[in-house]
Amino acid sequence: MSTLALKGPYWVTVRQYRRTLWLAVAAVAVSLAVIGGLRIWDAQTPDRPLAGGDLVPADENRGYEMLRLAVESGSAYLLLVPLLVGVFVAGPLVAREFESGTYKLSLTQSVSPAAWLRAKLVSTTAVAFLTLLALMGVFRIGWSRVSGSYYLTWADRGPYEATGIVLFAYVLAAVAVGALVGQLIRRTLVAMAATGLVMGLVLLVMGSYRWSFLSVKTITAPAGPTLWTPEDGLVMDSGLLTASGARFDQFICWEEAARTPGTDVTEGLWGKVEAQCQARHGATTQYVDYHPESHFWPTQLIESGILLALAAVAAYAAFRVLRARHR
Structure with a gap:
């Protein structure tokens, strides 16, 4: 040197x-x-x-x-x-x-x-x-x-x-x-x-x-199997949408399932109660906000x-x- x-x-x-x-x-x-x-x-x-x-x-x-x-x-x-x-x-x-x-x-x-x-x-x-x-x-x-x-x-x-x-x-x-x-x-x-x-x-x-500098992309699909992001994306948020396109607070259904007797001991009951709650509120679409690798x-x-x-x-x-x- x-x-x-x-x-x-x-x-x-x-x-x-x-x-x-x-x-x-x-x-x-x-x-x-x-x-x-x-x-x-x-x-x-x-x-x-x-x-x-x-x-x-x-x-x-x-x-x-x-x-x-x-x-x-x-x-x-x-x-x-x-x-x-x-x-x-x-x-x-x-x-x-x-x-x-x-x-x-x-x-x-x-x-x-x-x-x-x-x-x-x-x-x-x-x-x-x-x-x-x-x-x-x-x-x-x-x-x-x-x-x-x-x-x-x-x-x-x-x-x-x-x-x-x-x-x-x-x-x-x-x-x-x-x-x-x-x-x-x-x-x-x-x-x-x-x-x-x-x-x-x-x-x-x-x-x-840093991940607030650019706007996220959003993809949607019918509620059901997990929605995976394309382009090796970085997930920022995910959840359910109502028929009007508004984002649904899933905590409402979690609370309802938690208050229902037997959900803590009966296999599958929690998911059934949660699904019924979501259907009742019209939350039939899921969404994912993400940053693609191109960002x-x-x-x-x-x-x-x-x-x-x-x-x-x-x-x-x-x-x-x-x-x-x-x-």
């Missing part, structure tokens, strides 16, 4: 945090060894053919189960990358410099405050992007085998971020927020904690509301746009604070 091509504050930043760079390289290497090894183990057991000709992993294939668990865990760990980047920028990269006063040495080397901060943020962002790109590539090696299995669909938390572009937007937001918080607080541990809290809230809020990239782009706006505002504020304190 050479720093010969870097100059000025960029060279200083990379040299100062070279151990962190090697930790990033080690994380990628360990991830590749684990996922690669599990793929090799999985390949030792042939898949089991189904009656229709499809192939599924054999029941005794422990390699597949371990690979699926590793990919599921890996997707969760990838969500921590923006948090770690933000905490690193806020604490060791910015706040510690102000807390210890070492930033003054850099500013005496014919480097403006803005150039000093810009070098730190650009260097960190570049390394974070390269590391994230490598980790996502390793994730894809396992994902190509286990995607679609339990908790590993395109819309699940973790795989959604790890298979798109939104994680890069989270990293940019984390860098900008970390730079702002680090300057405002100027205490290493407190700045790290505050940035972790802010970015944790951002991850939580965006994860909770994946539009949702990614909308979420990324929101995060980039947050990053732009935080970065602008960070440089304004720096300019105000070091005129």
Whole structure:
């Protein structure tokens, strides 16, 4: 890992945090060894053919189960990358410099405050992007085998971020927020904690509301067998409709079945009472609201746009604070 091509504050930043760079390289290497090894183990057991000709992993294939668990865990760990980047920028990269006063040495080397901060943020962002790109590539090696299995669909938390572009937007937001918080607080541990809290809230809020960005699609069918969504859809809501098209509150029939004597001991009575109640209210159609898989990239782009706006505002504020304190 050479720093010969870097100059000025960029060279200083990379040299100062070279151990962190090697930790990033080690994380990628360990991830590749684990996922690669599990793929090799999985390949030792042939898949089991189904009656229709499809192939599924054999029941005794422990390699597949371990690979699926590793990919599921890996997707969760990838969500921590923006948090770690933000905490690193806020604490060791910015706040510690102000807390210890070492930033003054850099500013005496014919480097403006803005150039000093810009070098730190650009260097960190570049390394974070390269590391994230490598980790996502390793994730894809396992994902190509286990995607679609339990908790590993395109819309699940973790795989959604790890298979798109939104994680890069989270990293940019984390860098900008970390730079702002680090300057405002100027205490290493407190700045790290505050940035972790802010970015944790951002991850939580965006994860909770991302499926509200686009309107759902709705399919209907006569009440009866379970209505499955097409296009590997993400189910948002389901229930019954009355003849007028109004959505029927099924809790009405559940309460009626619960009040009927014998439904807790007589097999099939609960379902019979519930069906009679639904027929009496004219609830003869079922519906499902869902997001099709085609909503994946539009949702990614909308979420990324929101995060980039947050990053732009935080970065602008960070440089304004720096300019105000070091005129």
